[in-house]
Amino acid sequence: MSTGVAATPAVELREVRKSFGPTEIIRGVNLAIPRGERHAIIGPNGAGKTTLFNLISGRFAISSGAITVNGRSTADLAPQEINRLGLSRSFQITSIFPRMSVFENIRCGLLWSHGYRYSFWRLLGQQKALNEAADRLLERLKLSDRRNVQAGLLSYAEQRALEIGITIAGGAEIILLDEPTAGMSHSETESAVALIRAVSEGKTLIMVEHDMSVVFGLADRITVLVYGEVIASDAPAAIRGNTAVQEAYLGTVAA
Numbered sequence: 001m002s003t004g005v006a007a008t009p010a011v012e013l014r015e016v017r018k019s020f021g022p023t024e025i026i027r028g029v030n031l032a033i034p035r036g037e038r039h040a041i042i043g044p045n046g047a048g049k050t051t052l053f054n055l056i057s058g059r060f061a062i063s064s065g066a067i068t069v070n071g072r073s074t075a076d077l078a079p080q081e082i083n084r085l086g087l088s089r090s091f092q093i094t095s096i097f098p099r100m101s102v103f104e105n106i107r108c109g110l111l112w113s114h115g116y117r118y119s120f121w122r123l124l125g126q127q128k129a130l131n132e133a134a135d136r137l138l139e140r141l142k143l144s145d146r147r148n149v150q151a152g153l154l155s156y157a158e159q160r161a162l163e164i165g166i167t168i169a170g171g172a173e174i175i176l177l178d179e180p181t182a183g184m185s186h187s188e189t190e191s192a193v194a195l196i197r198a199v200s201e202g203k204t205l206i207m208v209e210h211d212m213s214v215v216f217g218l219a220d221r222i223t224v225l226v227y228g229e230v231i232a233s234d235a236p237a238a239i240r241g242n243t244a245v246q247e248a249y250l251g252t253v254a255a
């Protein structure tokens with residue numbers, strides 16, 4: 001078997017830098033995330049985690065360095081073009097349509113991800129397949145019984161689950177989740193972790209998360225970002241035992 005394709009990281013950053021005006025926020029990040037890995041990016045407030053997501057997903061252009069997705073440089077690619085390389089991203093702030101039903105939100109997610117690429121879903125005869133796919137996804141999200149409810153009337157945790165559904169609707173191989181359990185209760189967080197584990201099975205997951213129980217429960221590898229620099233990138237046990245990480249971050253949060 002050729003190892004060429006398997007060895008290509010899902011996402012790779014080489015010497016990535018980003019400045020806003022005179023301030024350098026991302027300061028020479030090197031990171032290779034293999035396919036199939038669940039990877040968490042942690043670090044203090046303002047370390048640059050969300051900025052890193054914005055660079056990977058193409059929302060911001062890098063100031064220098066290189067980013068590849070599935071081996072392809074993303075320089076000069078718009079976010080939707082990077083999305084077409086198989087990378088899908090959720091946002092810290094919920095991005096659902098509150099006045100549409102839960103079902104319609106998921107249908108839209110499916111339409112956006114497939115519709116503009118090929119007109120498969122647009123054909124009238126395919127509406128049934130589209131609806132069935134939406135219902136299957138709602139089942140995975142455990143939102144079937146909320147199918148016809150206006151999305152804005154869901155609980156906060158349900159809205160975040162719906163948002164994850166919209167993020168994965170297109171079948172992306174690389175999923176970026178920005179603080180997926182922020183603002184959730186303990187039991188809501190447990191359900192969210194189970195959902196994230198299920199939907200990321202066999203895929204590459206990159207998440208920014210402040211809840212250390214989520215991070216250490218889900219991640220195969222953890223990268224610690226401090227002031228725009230990677231101070232460690234390792235397996236959870238090694239991160240927990242890393243003195244520099246303890247001093248810079250974990251000492252201040254419950255790990």
Ligand SMILES: Nc1ncnc2c1ncn2[C@@H]1O[C@H](COP(=O)(O)OP(=O)(O)OP(=O)(O)O)[C@@H](O)[C@H]1O
Pocket residue numbers: 020025043044045046047048049050051052
């Ligand atoms: N568009 C922008 N213009 C100017 N400065 C920005 C911009 N986006 C982020 N920053 C700055 O970059 C720094 C890093 O912000 P970022 O949101 O990436 O940190 P973070 O690690 O995600 O923080 P948190 O954990 O609080 O979400 C902050 O000082 C922020 O003010």
